[in-house]
Amino acid sequence: MAIDMLGSPVKRTEDPRFITGKGRYLDDIKLQNMAHMAILRSPYAHANIRSIDTSAAARMPGVIRVITGADIPYNPLPMAWPAGGSSGIQNNVNTPRALATDSVKWTGEGVAAVIAETPEQAVDALDAIVVDWAPLPAVVDAEKATQPGAPQLHENAPNNVVFVWNVGDKAGTDAAIDAAEVVVRQRIVNQRLIPNPMEVRGDIGWYNPGTEEYTVWMSSQTPHIQRLLLTAFVTGIPEHKVRCISPDVGGAFGTKIFCYADMALVMFASKAIGGRPVKWVESRRESYGSTIHGRDHITYLEIAGARDGQVTGLRVKTYANLGGRLSTIGPGIPTTLYGRVLAGPYKFPNVSCEVTGVYTNTTFVDAYRGAGRPEATYVVERAMDLFAAEIGMDPAEVRRRNFLAPDQFPYDNPSGLGTAVNGEKIFIDSGNYEPAMDKALATVGYADMAAKKAEAKARGKLLGVGLSTYIEVCGVAPSKWIGAVGEGWGAAMWESANIKVHLTGKIIATVGTQPQGQGHETTYAQVIAHELGVPMEDVIVQHSDTQGTPFGYGSYGSRTSSVGMTAAVKAAAKVREKARRYAAHMLEANVEDIEVDGASYRVKGSPDKVKTIQEIAFAIDLGFSLPPDMEPYLDETAYHDTTNCTWPFGTHVAVVEIDEESGKVDLVRYVAVDDVGKKINPMIVDGQLHGGIAQGVGQALWEGAIYGDDGQLQSGSLLDYALPRASWLPNLELDETVTPSPVNPLGVKGVGEAGAIASTAAVANAVVDALRPLGIRHLDMPYTAQTVWRAIQGSKGGQA
Amino acid sequence: MIPAAFDYQRSATLDDALKAIADGGGTVKLLAGGQSLLPLLKLRLGSADRLVDIGRLGELKGVRRLPDGRLAIGAMTTYSELAASSARHYGVVADALPTIGDVQVRNRGTVGGAVAHADPASDLAACFLALDAEIVARSVRGERTIPVDGFFTGPFSTALATDELITEVRLPGPRDDAGSAYASLEQPASGYAMVGAAVVVFVAGDGSIEGANVALTGVGPHPYRARAVEAALAGSDRSAASLAAAAAHATDGIDVVGDIHAGREYRTAMAAVYTRRAIEAALARLG
Numbered sequence A: 001m002a003i004d005m006l007g008s009p010v011k012r013t014e015d016p017r018f019i020t021g022k023g024r025y026l027d028d029i030k031l032q033n034m035a036h037m038a039i040l041r042s043p044y045a046h047a048n049i050r051s052i053d054t055s056a057a058a059r060m061p062g063v064i065r066v067i068t069g070a071d072i073p074y075n076p077l078p079m080a081w082p083a084g085g086s087s088g089i090q091n092n093v094n095t096p097r098a099l100a101t102d103s104v105k106w107t108g109e110g111v112a113a114v115i116a117e118t119p120e121q122a123v124d125a126l127d128a129i130v131v132d133w134a135p136l137p138a139v140v141d142a143e144k145a146t147q148p149g150a151p152q153l154h155e156n157a158p159n160n161v162v163f164v165w166n167v168g169d170k171a172g173t174d175a176a177i178d179a180a181e182v183v184v185r186q187r188i189v190n191q192r193l194i195p196n197p198m199e200v201r202g203d204i205g206w207y208n209p210g211t212e213e214y215t216v217w218m219s220s221q222t223p224h225i226q227r228l229l230l231t232a233f234v235t236g237i238p239e240h241k242v243r244c245i246s247p248d249v250g251g252a253f254g255t256k257i258f259c260y261a262d263m264a265l266v267m268f269a270s271k272a273i274g275g276r277p278v279k280w281v282e283s284r285r286e287s288y289g290s291t292i293h294g295r296d297h298i299t300y301l302e303i304a305g306a307r308d309g310q311v312t313g314l315r316v317k318t319y320a321n322l323g324g325r326l327s328t329i330g331p332g333i334p335t336t337l338y339g340r341v342l343a344g345p346y347k348f349p350n351v352s353c354e355v356t357g358v359y360t361n362t363t364f365v366d367a368y369r370g371a372g373r374p375e376a377t378y379v380v381e382r383a384m385d386l387f388a389a390e391i392g393m394d395p396a397e398v399r400r401r402n403f404l405a406p407d408q409f410p411y412d413n414p415s416g417l418g419t420a421v422n423g424e425k426i427f428i429d430s431g432n433y434e435p436a437m438d439k440a441l442a443t444v445g446y447a448d449m450a451a452k453k454a455e456a457k458a459r460g461k462l463l464g465v466g467l468s469t470y471i472e473v474c475g476v477a478p479s480k481w482i483g484a485v486g487e488g489w490g491a492a493m494w495e496s497a498n499i500k501v502h503l504t505g506k507i508i509a510t511v512g513t514q515p516q517g518q519g520h521e522t523t524y525a526q527v528i529a530h531e532l533g534v535p536m537e538d539v540i541v542q543h544s545d546t547q548g549t550p551f552g553y554g555s556y557g558s559r560t561s562s563v564g565m566t567a568a569v570k571a572a573a574k575v576r577e578k579a580r581r582y583a584a585h586m587l588e589a590n591v592e593d594i595e596v597d598g599a600s601y602r603v604k605g606s607p608d609k610v611k612t613i614q615e616i617a618f619a620i621d622l623g624f625s626l627p628p629d630m631e632p633y634l635d636e637t638a639y640h641d642t643t644n645c646t647w648p649f650g651t652h653v654a655v656v657e658i659d660e661e662s663g664k665v666d667l668v669r670y671v672a673v674d675d676v677g678k679k680i681n682p683m684i685v686d687g688q689l690h691g692g693i694a695q696g697v698g699q700a701l702w703e704g705a706i707y708g709d710d711g712q713l714q715s716g717s718l719l720d721y722a723l724p725r726a727s728w729l730p731n732l733e734l735d736e737t738v739t740p741s742p743v744n745p746l747g748v749k750g751v752g753e754a755g756a757i758a759s760t761a762a763v764a765n766a767v768v769d770a771l772r773p774l775g776i777r778h779l780d781m782p783y784t785a786q787t788v789w790r791a792i793q794g795s796k797g798g799q800a
Numbered sequence B: 001m002i003p004a005a006f007d008y009q010r011s012a013t014l015d016d017a018l019k020a021i022a023d024g025g026g027t028v029k030l031l032a033g034g035q036s037l038l039p040l041l042k043l044r045l046g047s048a049d050r051l052v053d054i055g056r057l058g059e060l061k062g063v064r065r066l067p068d069g070r071l072a073i074g075a076m077t078t079y080s081e082l083a084a085s086s087a088r089h090y091g092v093v094a095d096a097l098p099t100i101g102d103v104q105v106r107n108r109g110t111v112g113g114a115v116a117h118a119d120p121a122s123d124l125a126a127c128f129l130a131l132d133a134e135i136v137a138r139s140v141r142g143e144r145t146i147p148v149d150g151f152f153t154g155p156f157s158t159a160l161a162t163d164e165l166i167t168e169v170r171l172p173g174p175r176d177d178a179g180s181a182y183a184s185l186e187q188p189a190s191g192y193a194m195v196g197a198a199v200v201v202f203v204a205g206d207g208s209i210e211g212a213n214v215a216l217t218g219v220g221p222h223p224y225r226a227r228a229v230e231a232a233l234a235g236s237d238r239s240a241a242s243l244a245a246a247a248a249h250a251t252d253g254i255d256v257v258g259d260i261h262a263g264r265e266y267r268t269a270m271a272a273v274y275t276r277r278a279i280e281a282a283l284a285r286l287g
């Protein structure tokens, strides 16, 4: 009997190749006769293009062809997720083209491309392209961009507004706030982040003149979707003439979900030069303008409640900066994935939220790890702390008084989760929030914090402790709900898996999801090996190629385990069923009498009448003696459309110490109790939490994109954009509660984003807690030493 | 990140290298550890027609004690080699080295490169200023010794002529009455000092401060000696108030720089804080 590895912390089968440099990433692919492309990017944040002269560049050594936007007949990129539900809210859409033609809207927008024999020659020739620019005034701040007199980016978007979207009960919330004993108001900024996956993006396009088919290699989380978008919306090339392949992907964090201009460009370029493959790989610096950014909200929040700690209303107005043009699902992130989960784990009787999506002269903004949910968590968790401080109650106690109780599920929250869309509702199906918080508080020694603060003060340090009691929605979503016009991205969200048990008993599973470092090859194999009773090493998981894998929507939104692996469980069940039928045929028994025990299929009551799945596969796959109603090959495909999202939750607690003299913040302890349902591989779960927490802490303490008023990105490289380093983090103390998700057979919820969703608010609350004795009640992130120092100085001047 | 094309030449002898830069007239650049030069070329912020690699010149490597007790550090000595040499007995050097870049940078970056490059935030530059080091420069015209104070003339500029190569840096011999330390506040993205203070204090038999050398980096257009702090420390007692009062002069007469990470006001305040901390740490080393 094979040892069942489901739930075990087995080492990742993909790691030996990644760790020893044998991964095969986009830039490792070198095709015969391959040419190289470099893209000329706008040095201006906002400018009209009067003319482009490529003649000198075309004569540079090694140059094969220079392309401008005027050469390319393709449509603009699609906008797949407008804001607004089915309510008909207007979205003023502008999306990028393969190359900009008349104007540029941010520094880094592509305006011309050089195809040359070598990457060096392509880059050198960029300098020889002459663009006659007519620079225009720029605006980078989303709130300012909506005000009268601001520079206008697009004719169809007056005041730079993409949309105004509302959710929740406006009248009810207004009334609750008017009637409340206590109302706390605060403007808070969730600053723009630059995602920085280790591997930057790139593509290779190859037009095969013989078959008139295209192959596009792309560092993408979604090769199937890209084929659909590039063919049906952008190029007009028939879908079956294009194959998309994602090789090993070295991190993505959401940035590689989208349809990018360069994908269409390499397709066009390859055909334009007669079918030589064309490769483009962005540099890190280029990436800051050519790959999406995340977050960037300015929010006015109002929280209402009573002095006994009960909250009664949350009113939120947010300006969401979406950049110079819209990325593929940009508007969906600050609306559905933000407004609808603003209430967090609390029983707010009233919530209302208005989001204004705004164009500015900045890089486009779309889903970045957590996508909307970190922003929502930040708002509600800061709101709870502000409210607690106002009424003088411990923030843990305020949370305790407002948590949804375990018997209140399924719960339809007031920011409209339960709103029927296409006749389909989703609910928060399960949760048990207090035990997770109690566990975290006990671990961190919450009761002793006053003594710890006094002790730190004696050392010149301000100690603060902060909570984030988060919920998160993942495993998105029932297709009917997410696919409704406007609510979702106009597409479905099911997943797929095919399992083939080959003649020798070895199993190849192909899946529609797409790993970016999460270890899917390991976890899928754990699940399938468990389902079929075979050793894990007998299962191989293939993905990432539209040729040879069933259509799938890819990996993001922490959906692979709950949606994709459920498809694998279903495919395995079909395999078992067919094997059972054939076992009955081989053993001359009735199907109903065949019992499945791991890999063994035996006749009930006759233990020696048994066939293994390997023996059965050999016989079915040969097909020499099939019963008349059976087809050869042990090969089954299943599609799974979930009935609900999944709802991880937990409590994170951060302890910080601030050096009063310099303002430098040190994170000294970090405790996280997460409930992500059952775990397929606890080691991988811990790894996802470690990385997610580090990313969220990074936002709180160090990261932030900084634009000058002229639209130049001043934090334009890793010399100026600070990513967290391992040595800056304390040991992360992880613990769990386990509430299995009721919506899938594995009981899993998803953990790809939880760390990033929870941790920012925990650290922010800790920093503000440390500063509260100075009269400071809020401070915007990131809490760099200078920012904190200035706040401390300001408080001394009595102007907190 | 692709640099513009350049020629590459590896020098077999020091004379080869000196001749190459003498003939080059500024378009030829010496390549030491490459940790500053290559990023500049790749970002196309700098250019060179030819790089002359001095990485194999053994005579520029290593740390040796001169007969008079001084320490001579070869220009091609890497940060990591320096940390393993007897230079580590200077507290200020031992403190500063681990804050420079990361392991890879310290394994490649050289003492000569750090001094010649003259980054306004160079850590080692401040240490050498506080230690009253001397820089030995050679060209086809001959050799000269340049005191480090005055060597740094502005951001990325020095008293070195375009045909000169640094062969070594000399530090005064150790003194029993001296204690030294380095304290810095790093810019989190780059790891460079937003403020770095290097201090050597000399203490009299009665425990009072006889004098001090105080240097700052990251604060002004180039690393500098903070003479006003030194003057205030000379003859001062060791009370916290006296040290803070002296350190408050850290930026006297300096055109303090500001950037997105630390504005002028913050840098000025931190210069005083980190100078005081370095003084305290230097004194603590003396017991």
Ligand SMILES: Cc1cc2nc3c(=O)[nH]c(=O)nc-3n(C[C@H](O)[C@H](O)[C@H](O)COP(=O)(O)OP(=O)(O)OC[C@H]3O[C@@H](n4cnc5c(N)ncnc54)[C@H](O)[C@@H]3O)c2cc1C
Binding pocket: B029, B030, B031, B032, B033, B034, B035, B036, B037, B038, B039, B075, B076, B099, B100, B101, B102, B105, B108, B109, B110, B111, B112, B113, B114, B115, B116, B117, B119, B121, B122, B123, B124, B164, B165, B166, B167, B190, B191, B192, B193
């Ligand atoms: C990621 C990273 C982080 C860093 N962090 C820090 C930090 O925290 N603190 C810090 O101080 N520095 C830091 N540095 C810079 C590092 O210290 C450099 O290595 C050093 O400044 C230059 O030394 P090099 O040997 O690499 O010189 P190179 O880059 O080879 O040369 C630099 C310049 O000096 C010239 N030169 C080199 N040797 C000589 C010589 N013997 N005579 C005359 N001219 C010469 C070259 O022609 C060139 O113009 C960092 C660098 C990197 C890449």
